[in-house]
Amino acid sequence: MDWTALWLSLRLAGWTVLILLPLSILLGRLLAYRRFRGKGFTEALIMLPLVMPPTVFGFYLLVAFGANSPVGGIWQSLVGRQLVFSFEGLVLASVVLNLPFAIQPAQRGFEAIPTEVREAAQCCGLSPLRSLLKVELPLAWPGLLTAMVLTFAHTLGEFGVVLMVGGSIPGETKTIAIAIYDRVQAFDDQSAAIMSAVLLAISLATISLTFWLSARVGRRLG
C-alpha cells in the first residue's frame, strides 16, 4: 500500500476542489445569468477536456507548461522551479482538466433559480453579495455540491494527463492511480488490489455522501 501516493492524490483532489469552487461559482453564475457574444464558444471550450484524449490533452499542457512557453516561463521566473513534473503543475493541469466537471453542474445549479426569485432578492434590498450568500448559494448548493464531488472523484482517478504532465515522481507527482499501474507492471497484484479497493471505497463514500446531502437539501426545500 503506497500511502504517499494516496496522500498525494487526496492533496491533489483537495487543492483542485479548493481552486475550482470559487471559479465555478464565478463562471457558473456568469454563464447561467448573462448573455454575451461568444458564450456558446466559451461553453464549448470548457467542455473540451471531456472529449479530448487524455494523452493529447496532456501533451498540449506539457507544451504550455514548458519553460519555453509563456505560462511555464512566468512560473519559473516567479517560483524558481519548473512547472512540469511538479505538484503545482499537476494541480494546474487538474484544474483545467476538471473545468467541465465543476462548471457545468454549477451553471445548472444557478440556472435552476427562477429569474424572478433573483429579482425579488434585489427588490428586497439585498446587494449582489448578500443575494449570493442568502439566496443564490443556498438554492444552487446541490449543483455546486455535485460539481465538487465530481471534481474530487475524477481527480483521484485521473491517469493519462497526470502521467503526461507529472511523470511519476514519488511524493511529487506519483498519484495513487499511477501507483496502481506501477504495481500491476511489477506483477505486484496484491498491492494493486488493496490500493484499488481503497480507491473504490473512497469513491463510493464520496458519492454516498452527495446523495445523502442532496436528499437532505431536497427535504429542506420541500
Added chain:
Amino acid sequence: MALDMSAKAAGPIPLDVSFRVAPGELMALVGHSGSGKTTILRSIAGLWTPAHANISVSGEPWLDTETGVDLPAHRRRVGIVFQSYALFPHMSALANVVAAMGHVPRRDKVDKAMELLSLVNLPGLEHRKPAALSGGQQQRVALARALAREPAALLLDEPFSAVDRATRQILYRELRALRSHLRMPTVLVTHDLEEARELADRIVVIEHGRLVRTGTTAEIMFDPAALRAMGLRDLVSVLPAAVEAHEHDGLTRLSTPAGQIWLPGLDASPGARVQVRIHAHEVIVARQRPQEISALNVLPAVVKGLAEGDGPGAVVRLDLAGHELLARITARSVHALSLEEGAPCFAILKSMAVARDDVQHDAS
C-alpha cells in the same frame, strides 16, 4: 411621495408613456399581454432600463437617462409582488419577510415581520416554507415581504392571477382594507378590467407601450378605444341573486332585484346568495317584452347611458332595479330602437349563456 415616470424606447419592447401616481393612490395599468405594462413596472423597480426614461419617487431621482442617474434595483425602495410571488423557497414565511428588512435594527426584525404577517391575515403560519402554503397564503407572504421594506412605491404585477376566483375576491377585500394603512403610490398591473375596477382609483389603459386612455373605471368602460385595447370580452357586469329552487328540468330559479331568472343547475341550496357574472356581449336589448322567445330571462330595465365607438359596436348601460348591467350591441340597433338615456327596455339573457364558472357563491 408621488411617483413620476416618463419613458421612451423603440425596442425590443416599445414604450412611450408618462404618468404620475399620487401618494396613497392605486393606479392600475391595464392591457393585453405584450402591451408593455409589465415592462413599465420593471423599469420602476430597476429590473429593466428603457433607452430614454426619467423616474423619480418622492422627488428622489431613481433613473434619469439624460444625466446618467441609474440607481441599482437593490437601492430603490420598492416593494414588489411578482406574478409567481417569487418567494425564497428555502426560507420560512417569516424569514422571507425578514429578508427585506435590511434597514430595521436586528432585534426589531422578527416583531415587525410578525406584525406584517398579521396585517396580511397570515397568523400561525410564519414557520412554514412557501411550498407548504396555498397560493393565497403565498400571495399574502409576498405582499408582507413587499411592505417589509417600507417601500416608497408599491408595485403589484398581476398578483391575483395565480389564485382561484373565490380566493381572489377575499384577497381583493383584504387589499382594499389594507390600503388605509398605505401612504405610498401603488401601481397594479393587470389584464383584468374587473380587477382594476375592484381595486384601483384610476385606470390607465395601455396598448403597444402607449397610454390609450386614463380615467376612472366608468370613463374607461365607455371609451371604445380603451375597450378595444383591452379586448371586449372583459366587459362583464355582476348581478346579485338568491337561489330560490332547483327545478325538475335541471334549471335553478333565482331571484334578482329586477325579477326571476333561470340558470343551468347550480350547486347551491335554496336561500344561498350568489353573484352572477354576465358578459356584455351575451345581453340582448328589446324595447318591448318579447313574445314566444326561447330566452328564459327577460328583465325590465332603463337605459342609463350609451357609448358608441368608431366601429359598428356600442355599449349600453342598463339600470336593473339599481344594479348596472352592460350590453354590447350594434350601433345600428341602438338607432333602430332609439335607445337613449331614460328609455325603458328589456334585457334578455339566455340561460345557457351563463357558465357555471360565472356564478360565484357569496362568502359573507
